[in-house]
Amino acid sequence: MRELSRILAARIHQDGPITFADFMADALYHPSYGYYVGSGEGREPVGWEGDYFTSGDLHPLWGESLAKQLHQMWDLLGRPARFDVVEPGAGRGLLARDVWRWALRHAPDWATALHYTLADRAPTGTPLHTARETRLATELARLGVPEAATSWAVGLHDALPTDGLTGCIVSNELADALPVHIVEKHGDDLREIYVGINRTAGRFVEQPGEPSSPEVAAYLDDYRVPWRGYPDGWRAEVCLEARAWMRQIAAGVRRGFVLTIDYGDTARRLYTPHRRRGTLAAYSQHQFGDRPLAHPGSQDLTAHVNFSALILTGRERGLRLAGLTTQANFLTGLGFREGIAALGRYQTPGTVHAILTGDSQIDYLRRVSQRNALSVLLNPAGLGGFKVLIQQRGVPGAGRQLLGLRMPHA
Ligand SMILES: C[S@@+](CC[C@H](N)C(=O)[O-])C[C@H]1O[C@@H](n2cnc3c(N)ncnc32)[C@H](O)[C@@H]1O
Numbered sequence: 001m002r003e004l005s006r007i008l009a010a011r012i013h014q015d016g017p018i019t020f021a022d023f024m025a026d027a028l029y030h031p032s033y034g035y036y037v038g039s040g041e042g043r044e045p046v047g048w049e050g051d052y053f054t055s056g057d058l059h060p061l062w063g064e065s066l067a068k069q070l071h072q073m074w075d076l077l078g079r080p081a082r083f084d085v086v087e088p089g090a091g092r093g094l095l096a097r098d099v100w101r102w103a104l105r106h107a108p109d110w111a112t113a114l115h116y117t118l119a120d121r122a123p124t125g126t127p128l129h130t131a132r133e134t135r136l137a138t139e140l141a142r143l144g145v146p147e148a149a150t151s152w153a154v155g156l157h158d159a160l161p162t163d164g165l166t167g168c169i170v171s172n173e174l175a176d177a178l179p180v181h182i183v184e185k186h187g188d189d190l191r192e193i194y195v196g197i198n199r200t201a202g203r204f205v206e207q208p209g210e211p212s213s214p215e216v217a218a219y220l221d222d223y224r225v226p227w228r229g230y231p232d233g234w235r236a237e238v239c240l241e242a243r244a245w246m247r248q249i250a251a252g253v254r255r256g257f258v259l260t261i262d263y264g265d266t267a268r269r270l271y272t273p274h275r276r277r278g279t280l281a282a283y284s285q286h287q288f289g290d291r292p293l294a295h296p297g298s299q300d301l302t303a304h305v306n307f308s309a310l311i312l313t314g315r316e317r318g319l320r321l322a323g324l325t326t327q328a329n330f331l332t333g334l335g336f337r338e339g340i341a342a343l344g345r346y347q348t349p350g351t352v353h354a355i356l357t358g359d360s361q362i363d364y365l366r367r368v369s370q371r372n373a374l375s376v377l378l379n380p381a382g383l384g385g386f387k388v389l390i391q392q393r394g395v396p397g398a399g400r401q402l403l404g405l406r407m408p409h410a
Contacts, residue, residue, distance in 0.1 A: 063098025
């Protein structure tokens with residue numbers, strides 16, 4: 001991590017201040033020292049032992065609910081002999097594991113059509129990746145998943161079939177990890193925040209300057225954000241990479257769906273005057289931090305997703321909006337509440353339960369606490385407030401049929 005600070009400092013000394021997007025790209029994805037590459041130490045950043053948990057950590061019921069949705073997509077596509085699921089930003093592969101488990105138990109015919117490709121930006125061959133791949137391979141072998149039906153790729157380019165996929169591209173909390181530019185309003189102008197160095201203090205500091213490109217300067221106007229009426233000093237993140245990512249995704253879908261889960265909102269609700277300092281956040285050891293320039297490579301950096309950008313960019317490239325909803329409504333439409341209720345059978349008094357089943361009291365407590373943790377996924381102030389975006393190509397009318405979009409939309 002210190003090494004990454006030295007690398008970034010040398011770059012700034014040589015070339016001058018860099019955009020925050022460049023700083024964030026190295027902090028998260030530097031090939032040797034980036035946070036998502038293992039911080040140079042093979043360290044697992046995500047999960048209970050890492051810096052923050054994601055929905056899949058809470059309970060397999062989350063991934064199994066997504067499996068139900070993917071299965072219905074296969075149905076809507078006319079049950080093709082091969083159904084590809086590509087998951088960019090797959091991280092540890094929890095979703096792949098839970099999708100396979102559900103498919104083998106509940107839809108063996110679908111399982112024979114299913115091919116699952118995990119695609120992460122973090123390179124393969126690193127200690128972090130090897131540990132993830134080995135763990136997932138063991139779990140999938142235990143489930144009886146045919147070895148050839150799951151593979152890992154680096155980035156989307158390697159993951160997508162050259163003639164486009166029939167199936168679904170699914171991601172959870174990827175778009176919030178894409179590098180962002182930061183702009184700040186001053187009078188009728190937008191200034192961009194660059195990262196420079198205070199040599200006396202020996203630390204990275206913000207330096208305002210002109211927008212680094214016409215795309216950055218025009219971004220808020222592209223989504224009709226009335227920023228000129230906002231107070232001076234108002235800030236926003238501009239994620240050009242999310243648009244490039246969506247263009248790549250759209251080009252990769254021949255017939256099927258794109259399912260994107262993340263926190264964020266439409267531009268109108270995201271770029272409001274009361275969010276004066278934007279949404280950029282740093283996370284370390286399950287704590288929120290407000291020093292994004294500190295310790296590059298050792299903390300997560302993340303910003304809310306502008307879903308309007310994903311929807312409009314997708315539309316420009318032929319992806320139609322099937323629906324945008326909240327995770328709480330999406331999961332409810334997929335029978336998540338009934339799934340939780342079914343886990344309720346473990347809610348018997350500890351001692352009686354232990355005597356009747358032979359389970360230890362720790363097993364019992366673990367189940368009860370897992371069940372309670374699931375409510376976080378339905379809480380609008382928690383992970384239930386995440387957005388779920390579904391886009392489609394070549395499946396007209398799917399928006400009215402998809403189970404995850406049954407509840408009223410966001
Ligand atoms: C916040 S983590 C989420 C991991 C996982 N989806 C989960 O729910 O636990 C974001 C992941 O996205 C990956 N990532 C970021 N940009 C990517 C890209 N352009 N293509 C593929 N993966 C990417 C990161 O390396 C990281 O593993």
